[in-house]
Amino acid sequence: MNDFMYHNPTTIEFGRAKENSIGQYIKEANIESVLLVYGTGSIKKNGLYERVIASLKSNGISYEELDEVVSNPLLSRVNDGIKIVKDKNIQAVLGVGGGSVADSAKAIAAGAKYDGDVWDFFINKAQISEALPVFTVMTLAATASEMNGNSVIINDETSQKYSISSVLVNPVVSVVNPELMATVSKEYLAYSAVDIIAHSIEVYFTASLHPNFNSRIVESIIKTVIETTEVLIENPDDYDARAEFAWVAIQALNGLTPAGTEGGNFPNHMIEHSLSAIYNVAHGAGLSVVIPAWMKWYENQNPEQFKRFAKEIFSEEESSKGIEKLEEWFAKIGAPTTLEAAGIPRSGIQALAQNANALASVWGIGDIYSSDTIAEILEKA
Amino acid sequence: MNDFMYHNPTTIEFGRAKENSIGQYIKEANIESVLLVYGTGSIKKNGLYERVIASLKSNGISYEELDEVVSNPLLSRVNDGIKIVKDKNIQAVLGVGGGSVADSAKAIAAGAKYDGDVWDFFINKAQISEALPVFTVMTLAATASEMNGNSVIINDETSQKYSISSVLVNPVVSVVNPELMATVSKEYLAYSAVDIIAHSIEVYFTASLHPNFNSRIVESIIKTVIETTEVLIENPDDYDARAEFAWVAIQALNGLTPAGTEGGNFPNHMIEHSLSAIYNVAHGAGLSVVIPAWMKWYENQNPEQFKRFAKEIFSEEESSKGIEKLEEWFAKIGAPTTLEAAGIPRSGIQALAQNANALASVWGIGDIYSSDTIAEILEKA
Structure with missing residues (x-):
């Protein structure tokens, strides 16, 4: 630790x-x-x-x-x-x-x-x-x-x-x-769910040291987000689901999940920030585009944790199935999973990659995330 | 919530x-x-x-x-x-x-x-x-x-x-x-593990309203305590296990686990306090005596949560198996699970029950835990 x-x-x-x-x-x-x-x-x-x-x-x-x-x-x-x-x-x-x-x-x-x-x-x-x-x-x-x-x-x-x-x-x-929070649109409920999941998985996948307890907390958050989002799509007035959703949203980014981890960073947020800065897409919608693409690109760099994710969240044995299921779930709740679906032209990829790389440098991960690498990730979206 | x-x-x-x-x-x-x-x-x-x-x-x-x-x-x-x-x-x-x-x-x-x-x-x-x-x-x-x-x-x-x-x-x-914390004796490591588990399960079992997220956090804590205790018994110098043990000990009683629950109380602590007050046994040793006895007595009052506990912590389908496995685990790590093993004579049960009932009244659960009820629980230990 x-x-x-x-x-x-x-x-x-x-x-x-x-x-x-x-x-x-x-x-x-x-x-x-x-x-x-x-x-x-x-x-x-x-x-x-x-x-x-x-x-x-x-x-x-x-x-x-x-x-x-x-x-x-x-x-x-x-x-x-x-x-x-x-x-x-x-x-x-x-x-x-x-x-x-x-x-x-x-x-x-x-x-x-x-x-x-x-x-x-x-x-x-x-x-x-x-x-x-x-x-x-x-x-x-x-x-x-x-x-x-x-x-x-x-x-x-x-x-x-x-x-x-x-x-x-x-x-x-x-x-x-x-x-x-009960009057939020289904669209924004979906974007919010994606945002919470994004906060949870960034360090979970990228940390070089990630204790089991931290993984368990992250998985508890994600399971609860999925569970309560599905209840709220059916019944927006379910107070208990709304409340649990609100509380896990807080737990996902109040400092608890990364405590004791080492070397984690926020690449999905880093890339997404360029989408919302240039195309003014909702943050959660940008994230649901970036996350599956990034996961496919990153999967082999931390195969054990991707396998754990697939098993714990979706009861799947193969790590690629975990990514697939998450992407399907994003689509199911109405969050875009491609650049096209978010209204972003593929011709914009280079400009997005440069904008994101500038932020990567400010966050100290400019070496890992060059413009070319970010463009490669966005091509998968 | x-x-x-x-x-x-x-x-x-x-x-x-x-x-x-x-x-x-x-x-x-x-x-x-x-x-x-x-x-x-x-x-x-x-x-x-x-x-x-x-x-x-x-x-x-x-x-x-x-x-x-x-x-x-x-x-x-x-x-x-x-x-x-x-x-x-x-x-x-x-x-x-x-x-x-x-x-x-x-x-x-x-x-x-x-x-x-x-x-x-x-x-x-x-x-x-x-x-x-x-x-x-x-x-x-x-x-x-x-x-x-x-x-x-x-x-x-x-x-x-x-x-x-x-x-x-x-x-x-x-x-x-x-x-x-690396020089703690194996005996006190075991008592500490019991104490952390006790903090985790009190509200988990007794709350009338216990959201899934809270249950998941509690289960994350207990799984991590069991895992790290077993590592530390084999190798007291394992820093990462020691650190994770220390951090989950904090999470078990810093206000996170009961947030949003309703109606929980601390009967095991309440009963144990009489054991350590009268016989000066270590708090964790008193708890490992009380907990299995209390669980057997309480099991039918919250059957779903006991079933969940058995499944999540010990992969057992029957709730009674969950209690049995926890008792076995306490014994395995060297924590006493009977009054005799803790050096407390059965003739002391009435005095213990009266002392504990006085505290139950201060904690507002004197109606549920009469002296007779506490004696009935202690008889199972």
Whole structure:
């Protein structure tokens, strides 16, 4: 087992109606003002916006607003938020929405305490040393942004989809009420399932050292995602399945699964980021295109773990059958498994490969993932 | 899934030689003085004491000492520690040892900020509202005390083995270096394995609502404990097995396994506490006596989960076979499975049952576990 440090200070308030206490959680942290960050309006249609505002008001917390945060969230909007926070001397950031909103809230929180350009953190030009406290009320389960220090943002000037990771932007409190997630479309449910599986398998397959316990946790997550997704496709109102789905989404990327592993990396995310940066496809849809292609390309580099995956997840003896079954399952739940299905022309492969290779270099795996290699992988999609 | 709050702020510093940085971790928390709590001397024989002191000194941290903390730690010694901390105005408590030392450190930390008798917290006469920061360097993996807010103490005047649970006494930082655990005797390795399994199965069997994901995590922990214990019996110096054992010990009682479950309780611990309070048997040895007896008594109250246990852990179809195999495994690793083997006379059953029933009442399960019922269970041991 590799040495590691594990620290996840986020409080998860999980369950029905907990969003009505968000003002209280913020007040308990001695905070009197927040920037309320949200998306393109669904929280105004379903009443969540009013409930959050009511909770803030009844706890004496003042607020400014930043709306119009889009999926694949943009740096320009993050900078808008940083400006408001600095101008109005706001004490904390509250994201109400999905992963894009939470990620934007974190980037704003980090940028608010930095004199330079917040993008410096994303390109490793500067390290986060201070941040405003972050709170979230989640309406989508997928990214685990509610219980980690990650934020993925697209620089709309350079088409780079890059990320930061710091415990300083871990939410102080995240509200996870599965009922708020019940209106997600079947399409986005499928993309979310793919995203959770992607978070689970990246280190599982790529680590040079991966203890059995870690493998068992990953397999527990994947089995549960498959099981609950199938229930939710049939019955979107099944609370228990929705709740279990939300909780394993968190476990897949809150630091538990890689603890003690060695040498793992995130090639599927790395390649996918170029798809959503250039073609604005949903992250999960990009991943369901990349994953089977990458697995076919990578299979022989870790044959034992691929065999284990096939056996544990799909009760198959051959590793290739495990890949095949996963690809079939993606298709079955409505996630694209080819570039064509995701609306990406094959003529775009070279540009995607170059964009992804630039990120590979930032993540320190540029040697393994040259543009040619990434193009070779994408050809399989 | 039941509503829940999950918050575990402890930082785990896991790996080789991390104890040499304990002074740095304490300094980073802006603390300048600690009460160093330890046991009956083994840390002085193996050099750990000197390394911890050196780390404290090189980081400018002053210290007082409280030694002679025994297994099944005593309230009287906790009160000695509280007195030192109050008299010398010490800022934090550092436990270096196993679960008893960590538990004593927590009780001292809570008592130091309370004007009344610290035992008030254990009998629910008062609630912990403030505590000194706690740090630990662990030399034994079993209790998960390094990553939870629990403390179990014996009142040496009343022979009550009672507990507290508060996130306020969660360690700020715990050092878990598996190398420090390599000298544990085979006997205590077995007791530790039993303790971890006990932590895992209590809620697993007793919850009225136990999601599949929670069951999978518990089964992952138990499989890993069995696997690594068998490796360590053959080769105590296997670092990876030792490390995995230490990490799953933590996962078994850090709040993860019960999150979202409903109605679970800890009957095996409740009954065992009377064994170690009255006969001073090792906690794990008491548990290996109680568990098979309790399982046989309880089996019909949750037949599906017992069947699942037999299948997942021992590949057996019948639930009774699962109990039998676990009992055999306890015996195989050298843990007692009868009262006789633990040196407890059958004539003591009535007194044990009354002592345990008193604790059952404090834990709110006195109705289910009357003295007669507990005696009936112990008769099976």
